[in-house]
Amino acid sequence: MIGGAKLKDLIGLTLRSIAINEHKEQVTLTTVEGRQFIMWHCQDCCESVGLTDIPDNLDDLTGSPLVTAEKRTNSTDDPPEYAESFKWTFYEFATNKGSATFRWLGESNGYYSEDVDFDEITPTVPAASGGVG
Numbered sequence: 400m401i402g403g404a405k406l407k408d409l410i411g412l413t414l415r416s417i418a419i420n421e422h423k424e425q426v427t428l429t430t431v432e433g434r435q436f437i438m439w440h441c442q443d444c445c446e447s448v449g450l451t452d453i454p455d456n457l458d459d460l461t462g463s464p465l466v467t468a469e470k471r472t473n474s475t476d477d478p479p480e481y482a483e484s485f486k487w488t489f490y491e492f493a494t495n496k497g498s499a500t501f502r503w504l505g506e507s508n509g510y511y512s513e514d515v516d517f518d519e520i521t522p523t524v525p526a527a528s529g530g531v532g
Contacts (some may be wrong), residue, residue, distance in 0.1 A: 400502055402518075403518060403519075404436055404518050404519035405517075405518060406468040406469065406490075406517055407468060408436075408519070409428070409430075409436065409465050409468040409492070410465055410467075411464050412430045412431075412432060412434065412464065412465055413430060413431045413432075413461075413464050413465070414428055414429065414430055414431075414460050414461045414462075414465065415429050415430060415431045415432055415461060415462075415504055416428075416461065416508050417431065417457050417460060417461065419450065419453060422449070423449045423450040423453070424439065424440065424442070424448070424449050424450070425437055425438070425439040426438040426439070426450070426490075426501060427520075428494045429455055429482035434519065434529075435519065435520040436515070436517065436518065436519050436520070437516075437517070437519075437520060437531075438490055438501065438503075438515055438517055438523065439515070439516055439518070440503075440505065440512070440514065440515055441514060441516070442458060442505070443511050443512065444511065445506070445507055445511050446505065446506065446507035446508075446511035446512065446513065446515070447504075447505070447506050448503060448504070448505040448506075448512075448513060448515060449483045449503065449508060450501060450502070450503055451502050451503065451504045452500070453500035453501065454500060454501065455510065456497055456499050457499060458488065458496075459493075459494060459496045459497030459498065460492050460493075460494055460496075460499055462494075462495035462496070463495050464494060464495075465492055465493065465494055466493055466494060466495065467491060467493035467498065468490075468491075468492050468519070469490070469491045470488065470489065470490055470491075471484070471488070471489045471491070472486055472487065472489070473487045473489075473490050474487070479504065480506075480508055482506040483506075483507070483508050483509050483514060484506070484507050484508065484509035484513065485504065485506045486504075486505045486506075486507065486513040487502065487503070487504060487505075487516065488502075488503040488514070488515040489501070489502055489503075489516075490503070490515070498506045501520060502504075503515045503532065
């Protein structure tokens with residue numbers, strides 16, 4: 400189950416791992432406490448949202464508590480060549496070891512979302528069987 404989360408929920412948590420899917424459309428952050436957070440976009444018609452820059456220093460984000468988790472957007476600088484509408488989204492994270500920024504580009508015809516979502520993945524618990532013994 401995926402639910403809304405706030406970036407500030409990550410402050411003070413320690414990341415165990417960072418996984419990026421093969422199409423560069425989803426980043427999964429797993430904490431040592433077992434919580435999972437994702438940066439992603441549910442694709443629709445006439446739009447494209449994906450990672451354009453993946454930091455080289457991801458090790459700086461694991462093994463130490465996060466002290467910074469910020470999101471910035473920009474829809475004016477560095478336009479893509481053929482996009483009718485676009486939005487750059489930057490997710491910046493830092494620990495006492497260093498910082499890293501994930502840069503996303505969302506493009507569309509102007510009628511669809513170009514946003515990157517941030518959510519927490521909540522494990523589903525199977526319903527207890529109601530059998531009579």
